[in-house]
Amino acid sequence: MYEPITIKDIAKALGLSTSTVSRALRGSYEISAETKKLVVEYAEQFNYRPNPIALSLKERRSRSIAVVVCEIANNYFSQAINGIESVAYNRGYHVIISQSHESYEREIVNVEHLASRSVDGLLVSLSAETNQFDHYKNLHEKGFPIVFFDRITDEIETHKVVADNYQGAYNVTKHLINAGYKKIAHLTSAAHLSISIERLEGYKAALRDNKIPFNDKYVKNCNHGGMIYNEQEDAIKSLLNLKDKPDAIFSGGDKLTVSCLAVLNELKVKVPDEVALAGFSNSPLVELMKPGLTVVKQPAFEMGQTATELLIKLIESKRPVTEFEKIVLQTEVFERESSAKKKPKKK
């Protein structure tokens, strides 16, 4: 129904061979000026565009890369994608975005489709459900270019780009401690994710350095990234219902911080008077949401850029790469002035 013009059409119309037309179009020198002009003008007039599919088939590359993330409705990821696009665009690559919605199965389906040769490389941040990497291993062993960012795995040896989650978590927790909080809960993503592990370690270290005992009842995981009924809400409620109720919550992750605010608001819990809040977030709004909210911001855009540069390097390298980099970018902590004063309760 929609029949675009091809080289063959041009050749027929002009009484030339397809190869001549092809050469004229790509500006080959071994062609007479007049034939070239003829062809180019005809192509122009009929708005000829080379068929990228045919090109991909021929060149065995698509000049496109795919990003696999859990959700684009997450400030961290949408910012990372902007970084990815900025580099890809400059290097002549198209970017295909696909969402796993935190589902292992969906992640597999997407990766299968994309990797089976419609993209030249993969930029992956693992879904919350994923704890099995055979699929990536297969691809990687065959030499298919993959770069992990943010939620990575140690089981695959390739380039990786992460934020310094340990330090970020350490810093927020310390800020809460400095502000006078002692019963600090930690609401985080699935326990096995790299980001969860690193953040938990940072949190524990900050407690330890300040002689605050670690209480594992204070750690709640949202294993499905909040994709399942009211996972976050339940987690928060169960924290608030503890006999020894926490006086602060450190939330790991943009979406968790956002839901935390939403749920606490809905429950009419005063922040920070009843429970203080601090956490990872890249939301442009979070900073100004509540006075007293300390926020760790990930260098999302830069992470996207860096990961893309590494991926393209991988794609364009002639021989198999054996040396892989792991790049750790620093997070930034924004402490709101007012968070320093905790209302003296039993002092």
Add this chain to the structure above:
Amino acid sequence: MYEPITIKDIAKALGLSTSTVSRALRGSYEISAETKKLVVEYAEQFNYRPNPIALSLKERRSRSIAVVVCEIANNYFSQAINGIESVAYNRGYHVIISQSHESYEREIVNVEHLASRSVDGLLVSLSAETNQFDHYKNLHEKGFPIVFFDRITDEIETHKVVADNYQGAYNVTKHLINAGYKKIAHLTSAAHLSISIERLEGYKAALRDNKIPFNDKYVKNCNHGGMIYNEQEDAIKSLLNLKDKPDAIFSGGDKLTVSCLAVLNELKVKVPDEVALAGFSNSPLVELMKPGLTVVKQPAFEMGQTATELLIKLIESKRPVTEFEKIVLQTEVFERESSAKKKPKKK
């Protein structure tokens, strides 16, 4: 470097012809059970995947559709994309997302690339800069399936899906009026965009129905969707610097509402005491940001779904379609209780 297995490889290994292998793989009946078993098992073992590029070339379709939006870091669009994906996934289509970043040129580049046959159809929400549609016209005239949503144009006759921007704007404005505000400014997107026009009309109508004179000094456009330096900030400042300062702002669009909050906060302007705020937004946070904030929410997910259904209908229709639908979905207004009481100033 990464050499996936092909039908040809299987044929050679098994001493069969490629056509036999192809048939066995797609479960054709005209094949002996044992050959089939042999082929299927071999394919399984070596993890054969058909090359989607070759398939596209053959079938002259890619089973993928593209979405062209200005920004995915916009709650309305990320939600709409989720709606798009949900339908596409069920119908066996892949979704390619591309961002124009409100640039006409970038929009053109994306559309050119995508439409030149790597996708079967286009879902478009126009960039703020776009006021020239020849490019879409060309595609559309050739029968290339396009569905516009949200930011549409009358110049192209095809399916369209929009929110009832007029009514939404009317309702928010009326809510502000009912809450006692009389000097209501309107901060909105580029003047020529369909959404801007409709929202302006709704705003004007609400003023008119309540005998409030329209003041064009109170209308500010952000022509670049805030992609350019501090466009929004300048607009807001100039509103606040008017001799007859507005007592409320109605912001059109998710991103504008978000920046409005951010900028007012930064300028230390009290909301709603100094200036009340109400506007379009799909942010999960906006509702709880400030007491007294009335929000119009667009049915983003449903719009995405509807647009995708229409697009797939277009793609899969045998003959040229001549009857086009324009579907208008209702917005929802969330009024916060506290917004009803305006502090009595000179009463």
Add this chain to the structure above:
DNA sequence: TTGTAAGCGTTATCAT
């Protein structure tokens, strides 16, 4: 039941 060959759009190689 299986194989042969053509074709999808393009480019590279080898003639001419």
Add this chain to the structure above:
DNA sequence: ATGATAACGCTTACAA
């Protein structure tokens, strides 16, 4: 300077 041909991976008449 130009043309014929093969190849990229796959499906599908058409033959056998």
